Amino acid sequence: MRILVTGAAGQLGRSLAAPLARHDVTAYARAELDITDLAAVRAAVAAVQPDVVINAAAYNRVDDAEADATDAYRGNALAPRNLALATAERGVPIVHVSTDYVFDGRGTRPYHEYDATNPQSAYGRSKLAGEVAVREINPRHYVVRTAWVYHEQGANFPRTMLSLATRPEVRVVDDQLGCPTYAPHLAQAIAQLIETGAFGTYHFAGSGSVTWYGLTCRLYALRGIRTPVVPVATEEFPRPAPRPRYSVLTTLQEPRIVLPPWQDALAEFCRALG
Numbered sequence: 001m002r003i004l005v006t007g008a009a010g011q012l013g014r015s016l017a018a019p020l021a022r023h024d025v026t027a028y029a030r031a032e033l034d035i036t037d038l039a040a041v042r043a044a045v046a047a048v049q050p051d052v053v054i055n056a057a058a059y060n061r062v063d064d065a066e067a068d069a070t071d072a073y074r075g076n077a078l079a080p081r082n083l084a085l086a087t088a089e090r091g092v093p094i095v096h097v098s099t100d101y102v103f104d105g106r107g108t109r110p111y112h113e114y115d116a117t118n119p120q121s122a123y124g125r126s127k128l129a130g131e132v133a134v135r136e137i138n139p140r141h142y143v144v145r146t147a148w149v150y151h152e153q154g155a156n157f158p159r160t161m162l163s164l165a166t167r168p169e170v171r172v173v174d175d176q177l178g179c180p181t182y183a184p185h186l187a188q189a190i191a192q193l194i195e196t197g198a199f200g201t202y203h204f205a206g207s208g209s210v211t212w213y214g215l216t217c218r219l220y221a222l223r224g225i226r227t228p229v230v231p232v233a234t235e236e237f238p239r240p241a242p243r244p245r246y247s248v249l250t251t252l253q254e255p256r257i258v259l260p261p262w263q264d265a266l267a268e269f270c271r272a273l274g
């Protein structure tokens with residue numbers, strides 16, 4: 001397949017290279033293709049003539065979006081709309097990636113693809129607007145919701161925790177439950193999905209669930225770090241954007257594509273760090 005990847009320098013974007021290696025991939029980082037520019041997006045799709053477009057670009061500054069959500073809507077709603085328009089015009093399928101933040105986090109069992117959305121943050125609302133645009137404009141869509149993404153390169157929670165390990169102790173939130181997702185596993189799942197032609201919405205996140213505290217304990221154990229980890233409540237770290245307390249994702253969809261358990265993924269991440 002000929003595949004156009006946008007947002008290629010991000011955690012997911014760079015992870016897509018390996019599972020798509022047998023395809024003919026054109027991967028554009030933001031400097032090469034800013035997807036908020038409809039004319040540029042149309043020109044790129046016309047030039048590459050892809051069989052599928054994978055959008056790994058997003059505005060992910062969750063807290064900044066609370067004060068002024070304009071850039072969040074530009075990056076997370078207008079930009080995927082541009083891609084949906086440019087692909088729909090040519091009958092090209094699109095993969096668009098969204099987030100657990102489209103849910104309100106008040107659930108008591110894992111969210112599946114048919115659960116009602118109710119975003120609580122500007123970021124979550126902007127991502128939901130992007131999902132809606134893609135679904136409305138291009139019927140040949142795969143909307144993939146994921147969560148807590150991390151990779152050896154990039155700004156993410158496990159890397160932050162490793163950088164804090166020199167402190168006398170590390171205090172970590174223990175009342176938010178979610179699904180850490182290793183970007184290479186998400187990329188593999190997307191590579192599998194595009195072969196199916198089974199358009200629709202999918203939840204792809206690491207299997208199982210854990211709190212940020214539990215994740216940190218496991219990470220430190222794997223790295224042989226002995227810094228004490230103290231479980232604390234969300235209130236200890238006030239943030240502009242509300243965080244979902246319960247963010248566990250599961251999938252009901254067929255074909256059934258399930259990511260490896262988060263514990264295995266974290267071990268793989270540690271091996272990749274070296």
Ligand SMILES: NC(=O)c1ccc[n+]([C@@H]2O[C@H](COP(=O)([O-])OP(=O)(O)OC[C@H]3O[C@@H](n4cnc5c(N)ncnc54)[C@H](OP(=O)(O)O)[C@@H]3O)[C@@H](O)[C@H]2O)c1
Pocket residue numbers: 006007008009010011012013029030033034035036056057058059060075079097098099100146147148149150154155
């Ligand atoms: N990270 C998470 O924990 C998480 C959780 C749930 C869902 N997701 C979703 O998963 C997907 C992949 O996330 P990720 O963690 O790989 O994100 P990431 O590492 O932040 O990468 C996003 C990439 O998109 C680029 N980008 C931003 N605006 C763009 C634009 N207008 N045109 C082209 N490129 C643009 C960014 O470039 P710059 O660096 O230059 O801005 C960055 O390279 C996103 O849809 C995200 O919303 C992520």
